[in-house]
Amino acid sequence: MQQLHFMRSLLSGLLLLAASSVTAQSLSLDSLPQESQDEISRICLPVQFREGAGAYRNCVQAELDLRTSGQSNELAKLSFDDKYAVQQACAKAGGQSSTAYQNCVNEQISELKNISAPVFDNVSEDELYMVQQTCFDAQSKQGAASYRQCLNTQVQSLTAVPAADTSKLNMLKKNALQLRCSANATTAAEYRQCIVVEFESIAGVAPNFVSVGTATQVVRTSEVPARKSLVNETVAKIAETKIATEQTAPSQKPEPIAQSDSAKSETSTPAVMALPRNINPQAASKTNAPIALDQPSVVAKNTLRDATGDNPDTTTTLASTPTALNNVQPRVISKPGLVEAVKQQQRAEAQGIDIEEPASTTTNADSPKASTGSEIMPRLSELWQKFLDSLASLDSLGWLIIAGVLALPALLLGIFSLVRRTKQPVEQSIHNTALTDRIEPGMHTRKLRHEREAAELFGDPENAIQNDQPALHEHPTPQALSNASPSDAANQNVMPTQTGADQHDIDSEHDAVTRIAMKSEQPVARVKPLEQTPPESPSPESHPSESPIEQAMRQSATNGVSADQSRGRRQSNIAWQSAFGHWLTQQPESDHMELCIEFLIYWVAYGDERYEPDLKKRLFTANDLNKHDQIKRWVLKQDVFAFSDVIGWLRTNASQTQLDQSLSLIMALLITENSVTPVQNTLLRFLSDAFNIGKDQLESRFEAAYGHTLPPMPRPDKQAWWDKQDQQTIQRWNSRAMASRPERDQMIARLGLLPDFDESQVINAFRRAARRCHPDRFTALGERERALAEQRFITFEQARDKLLGVSV
Amino acid sequence: MRNYYEVLGIDRLTSSSTIKQSVEEMRPEELADEDDLQAIMSNDKWRGHYRRVHLQYDAIAAVMENPSVTKSAPVNTHQWDKRAIEFAPEQNTIEL
Numbered sequence: 001m002q003q004l005h006f007m008r009s010l011l012s013g014l015l016l017l018a019a020s021s022v023t024a025q026s027l028s029l030d031s032l033p034q035e036s037q038d039e040i041s042r043i044c045l046p047v048q049f050r051e052g053a054g055a056y057r058n059c060v061q062a063e064l065d066l067r068t069s070g071q072s073n074e075l076a077k078l079s080f081d082d083k084y085a086v087q088q089a090c091a092k093a094g095g096q097s098s099t100a101y102q103n104c105v106n107e108q109i110s111e112l113k114n115i116s117a118p119v120f121d122n123v124s125e126d127e128l129y130m131v132q133q134t135c136f137d138a139q140s141k142q143g144a145a146s147y148r149q150c151l152n153t154q155v156q157s158l159t160a161v162p163a164a165d166t167s168k169l170n171m172l173k174k175n176a177l178q179l180r181c182s183a184n185a186t187t188a189a190e191y192r193q194c195i196v197v198e199f200e201s202i203a204g205v206a207p208n209f210v211s212v213g214t215a216t217q218v219v220r221t222s223e224v225p226a227r228k229s230l231v232n233e234t235v236a237k238i239a240e241t242k243i244a245t246e247q248t249a250p251s252q253k254p255e256p257i258a259q260s261d262s263a264k265s266e267t268s269t270p271a272v273m274a275l276p277r278n279i280n281p282q283a284a285s286k287t288n289a290p291i292a293l294d295q296p297s298v299v300a301k302n303t304l305r306d307a308t309g310d311n312p313d314t315t316t317t318l319a320s321t322p323t324a325l326n327n328v329q330p331r332v333i334s335k336p337g338l339v340e341a342v343k344q345q346q347r348a349e350a351q352g353i354d355i356e357e358p359a360s361t362t363t364n365a366d367s368p369k370a371s372t373g374s375e376i377m378p379r380l381s382e383l384w385q386k387f388l389d390s391l392a393s394l395d396s397l398g399w400l401i402i403a404g405v406l407a408l409p410a411l412l413l414g415i416f417s418l419v420r421r422t423k424q425p426v427e428q429s430i431h432n433t434a435l436t437d438r439i440e441p442g443m444h445t446r447k448l449r450h451e452r453e454a455a456e457l458f459g460d461p462e463n464a465i466q467n468d469q470p471a472l473h474e475h476p477t478p479q480a481l482s483n484a485s486p487s488d489a490a491n492q493n494v495m496p497t498q499t500g501a502d503q504h505d506i507d508s509e510h511d512a513v514t515r516i517a518m519k520s521e522q523p524v525a526r527v528k529p530l531e532q533t534p535p536e537s538p539s540p541e542s543h544p545s546e547s548p549i550e551q552a553m554r555q556s557a558t559n560g561v562s563a564d565q566s567r568g569r570r571q572s573n574i575a576w577q578s579a580f581g582h583w584l585t586q587q588p589e590s591d592h593m594e595l596c597i598e599f600l601i602y603w604v605a606y607g608d609e610r611y612e613p614d615l616k617k618r619l620f621t622a623n624d625l626n627k628h629d630q631i632k633r634w635v636l637k638q639d640v641f642a643f644s645d646v647i648g649w650l651r652t653n654a655s656q657t658q659l660d661q662s663l664s665l666i667m668a669l670l671i672t673e674n675s676v677t678p679v680q681n682t683l684l685r686f687l688s689d690a691f692n693i694g695k696d697q698l699e700s701r702f703e704a705a706y707g708h709t710l711p712p713m714p715r716p717d718k719q720a721w722w723d724k725q726d727q728q729t730i731q732r733w734n735s736r737a738m739a740s741r742p743e744r745d746q747m748i749a750r751l752g753l754l755p756d757f758d759e760s761q762v763i764n765a766f767r768r769a770a771r772r773c774h775p776d777r778f779t780a781l782g783e784r785e786r787a788l789a790e791q792r793f794i795t796f797e798q799a800r801d802k803l804l805g806v807s808v
Numbered sequence: 809m810r811n812y813y814e815v816l817g818i819d820r821l822t823s824s825s826t827i828k829q830s831v832e833e834m835r836p837e838e839l840a841d842e843d844d845l846q847a848i849m850s851n852d853k854w855r856g857h858y859r860r861v862h863l864q865y866d867a868i869a870a871v872m873e874n875p876s877v878t879k880s881a882p883v884n885t886h887q888w889d890k891r892a893i894e895f896a897p898e899q900n901t902i903e904l
Contacts (some may be wrong), residue, residue, distance in 0.1 A: 576875045603867075607860055640867040648876030680859045685886050686868050690877070695885035713886065716858040717810040719847040730853070 008172075029060060035408075036067065036785050039076055046794050047096065055095070062096045074109045080775055082144050089143035111145035116153040122159050123188070126178050130188035131155060133767060157189040162193075164199040176699045185698065292718035297565070355672055574652055580634050580642035584649065585626060594782050595631060595656060596646045597662050602635040603643055604670050607679040610735055611636070647690050657780040659691035664701075665785055668772040669792050673706045673752025673765060675732035677712035685713060705772050706752070707764070762803045769796040809865050809891060812858070822860055824852065857867045868892065 029037060040063045048056030066075070075083060090104035120128055132139075135150035142150075166174055181194035488808050576582055580599075584592055605611070611632075619625065619633040634642045652657060666687070671680050688698035702710040715721035733739070748757070751765040771777075773793035775786045800806075813820050814832040815838075831849050839846055848854050869892045871877050 340855040384876065502843045575874075577870065577874055607864060609860065613841055640863070643867040644870040644874045644877070647871045648874050651877055651880060651882070677860075678857050679864055682861055682864045682868075686864070686871075686888065689883045689886055689888060690871065692883050694883050714861060715809065716854065716861050717844060717848055722848075722851075722854055733857070 010610075029064065032067070033065075040064075042783065042787055042790070045792060049278065059096050062102075066102070075105060078144075079110075079117075081139065082148065085139045085144040085147040086112075088140045108135075108144045111143070112148060115148045115152065118148065118155045122163070123155060124163075127158060127184070127188050127192060129771065130182065130185065130191040131158065134187045136767065136770075154188050154685055157187065158192055161189050161192045162196065164196040166199055169199070175704075179704065193689065205589055257274050344487040361684065392677060477529070574645070574648050576642035578634075578639055578645050580616075581640060581645035582648070583630070584645070591627075592649065593658065595627065596649050596663065596786055597781065597785060599631050599635065599642070599646045600650075600662065601666060601669060602632055603646075604666055604680060606632075606635050607683065608677050608733070608735065634746055648686075651690065655780065656692060660693065661778050661780050661785075663687055663691055663693065663698075664772070664777050665781060667702070667705060668777070668789050671706075671752060673768070674708065674754060675729075675749065675752055676711060677733040679714050681711055681714050684710070705768065707768055744802065747802045750795060750799040751803070753803075759804060762800055769793070809861065810842070810844070811862070812842065813862065814848055815842055815845060816849070820859055820866070824855075827855070861902075865891070 010166050029040070032040070040060055043063060044056050044059035047059040075086065078086065085104055086108040089108055090101050093100040093104040118131075120131075123131065131151060131154045134154050135147055138150040139147040166177065170179065177195060179197050181191050181196060183369050185191035233669070313682060476751045574581065576585075584595060587595060615632070616636055619629055619636060622629070625633065650662065654662070663684070667684070671684070676684075684698065684702070685695065688694060693701075735749075738746060741749075751762065751769060753761060753765055757765075770793055773789040773796065775789060778789055813822075816827070816828055816834070818827060822830075827849055831846055834845075848858050868888060872888060872892050
């Protein structure tokens with residue numbers, strides 16, 4: 001009996017201790033500034049998402065402990081990418097609250113301090129992506145130090161390659177160029193090299209090189225081959241550096257399973273494989289060998305052709321060695337004598353020196369002075385005779401040079417007129433030239449249609465979308481709904497009838513959407529029950545229905561508004577078309593943007609009827625809904641005027657960057673590769689216009705983000721359109737059926753993989769998905785939107801790990 | 809996109825059986841004007857997707873009439889104005 005009493009006392013004591021611990025935790029969390037709270041949320045929400053509430057609490061506690069001990073600041077100061085590398089490296093050490101994990105983090109941070117942060121000053125955004133992509137394996141498997149080292153190495157190699165100034169290319173050409181090069185290059189340096197070479201073939205002339213590092217290189221056409229040699233040397237150096245990096249970091253080698261995973265990745269690629277795919281390694285090694293001054297330039301040129309595997313347009317240019325370039329002054333061809341030009345060129349060839357641009361494009365300092373009328377005819381006659389003589393004595397190379405010289409002006413003229421023709425429509429259609437979506441590899445290579453095994457993967461087509469089941473009267477009153485029993489509601493066609501397939505209605509591919517309100521629901525902010533009739537004179541400033549907590553939240557949120565958000569937020573004078581618009585004005589002004597974006601996300605998601613089966617019943621019968629649930633209810637009511645108000649508000653109040661990023665967020669959260677539904681396609685196209693982006697830019701962005709083209713505008717009202725859709729495509733639209741498939745199939749669908757995928761396609765699809773979710777894409781949006789993207793990223797990560805057999 | 813619901817004089821959320829009945833009750837000359845109506849509205853799967861996109865066109869039409877949007881001349885690279893006109897049943901000649 002005494003023992004029992006003792007045990008009860010002990011248990012009570014433990015419970016009290018636990019309770020006080022929880023109290024202390026919540027107090028400590030509340031006492032932190034909002035920024036720190038957000039930071040902790042950002043770190044721990046993925047944990048909650050992945051491991052549940054208990055792990056979330058542990059994570060919060062660990063973060064609080066860290067802040068108490070002052071260690072976390074070090075981690076918090078890291079960039080998102082560095083932090084991700086640290087967390088990845090320490091994921092296997094144990095839970096985030098464990099000592100082993102903390103030790104690992106400390107060790108990672110300590111190693112990081114010895115390596116300077118990379119400087120991306122001379123790196124364009126697309127190149128930065130290539131750098132990040134190249135270092136992705138290091139980031140996810142080898143720790144923060146290796147990752148940073150990799151970044152530095154890549155940037156160093158990259159900046160050693162002269163960059164082409166493509167600013168004068170129109171957007172379409174530039175995009176096409178970037179797409180081609182990102183598909184072919186495996187490192188940033190190769191990418192830049194590719195841009196340079198491709199740029200030449202587009203422009204037909206040598207590019208103007210922009211300032212690189214400390215030296216600004218103004219390059220003549222004749223320097224191109226030399227530069228190519230330099231590039232090839234750089235590529236070889238990169239390859240060497242890669243090996244060196246791998247060899248010098250034995251302690252950071254990935255674990256066995258990670259090694260097998262990386263067997264197909266860039267970091268484990270042999271040096272020779274680091275060359276661009278269109279480069280012949282043997283030829284490349286030839287160009288690295290020193291070339292004698294007296295070596296005929298044509299040999300160098302041919303070597304270059306072998307090395308690059310391409311067909312440089314600079315056929316009129318005689319190549320020279322790098323040494324020759326440094327020693328030779330530009331030669332100018334005098335205008336009156338083509339023959340003389342040919343002779344000069346032949347002489348130059350023999351001497352291994354280069355000659356400046358064709359005569360038609362150069363100013364001739366040595367040109368003959370103006371002749372008098374009497375001197376002209378004899379002189380012309382003499383020249384003509386010389387010309388004929390020279391023609392008779394020309395060999396094939398001479399003819400080739402003449403043809404090139406004659407053709408070049410016509411070619412330039414053609415390109416110029418083409419550019420002028422295309423420039424105007426492009427400028428009209430592209431309203432935001434600041435949009436620089438990141439470029440991804442392999443986007444031209446993915447086949448859209450795979451015939452085999454699709455039925456096995458995606459299930460029985462009859463199991464797909466059922467009849468017109470969601471039958472919800474528009475604008476039902478909450479009173480009527482709350483009075484109706486579920487069966488009554490079904491009989492009255494108020495609530496959808498649940499079919500067998502509907503029982504699995506929750507769409508695992510849209511977890512992010514179902515959890516969209518997760519973060520914001522943690523505070524106790526709740527609004528009053530939905531008023532179906534809008535208030536007569538809503539005042540955005542007064543917030544009559546706001547509770548003290550909401551006021552505090554509003555104040556806090558207003559203080560936390562970023563500069564960009566402030567710029568984008570203008571006082572609106574919108575003629576509301578719906579009760580939603582009036583409801584919006586009752587919300588804190590600082591929340592308007594977030595709420596409108598949230599509405600859009602739900603609109604796109606629910607447009608394909610992706611929601612839990614009980615959601616409608618719950619939302620339409622509840623009396624006390626938070627604002628996120630109220631938004632869901634408006635969307636489920638299919639209130640088209642609410643949609644109209646949201647578009648109107650965003651167009652009036654959001655900055656162009658915010659509009660762009662909102663569209664990117666919708667794409668990142670809701671649209672997967674190879675399964676764009678007709679609703680998504682239609683809405684994407686409409687939003688692109690509503691957000692001043694336009695069709696061309698949308699399609700370009702889509703292809704860059706997904707690796708395949710956006711299908712044409714859907715016409716589900718036309719039988720001819722349906723006849724063009726194959727069964728596999730239609731099945732992929734049906735996320736409801738997918739939710740009942742085995743987990744592996746769901747992971748495949750999540751990454752948008754087609755049936756006969758291999759590991760490299762998993763990795764590439766994951767990388768594209770990761771890029772779509774990268775927080776840098778949503779800098780003009782709020783923390784909440786970035787958290788959503790991060791949560792979505794984690795789901796892609798899980799899919800990748802599952803499909804590659806990696807267990808973390 | 810053609811607005812078959814309006815042609816049939818029914819709501820988008822009308823039950824499947826009522827839709828089929830409405831299609832069957834259409835006169836041959838009415839059906840002749842709407843080549844694809846019967847095929848689309850009689851196929852459950854096709855109609856399901858048609859209904860969802862129909863909602864989007866309904867919403868797009870609402871945006872097109874929203875003064876807050878139209879006052880600032882939105883980009884129209886997809887010719888939404890023509891698509892919205894086609895959405896009205898009396899217009900049946902625009903193929904986009």
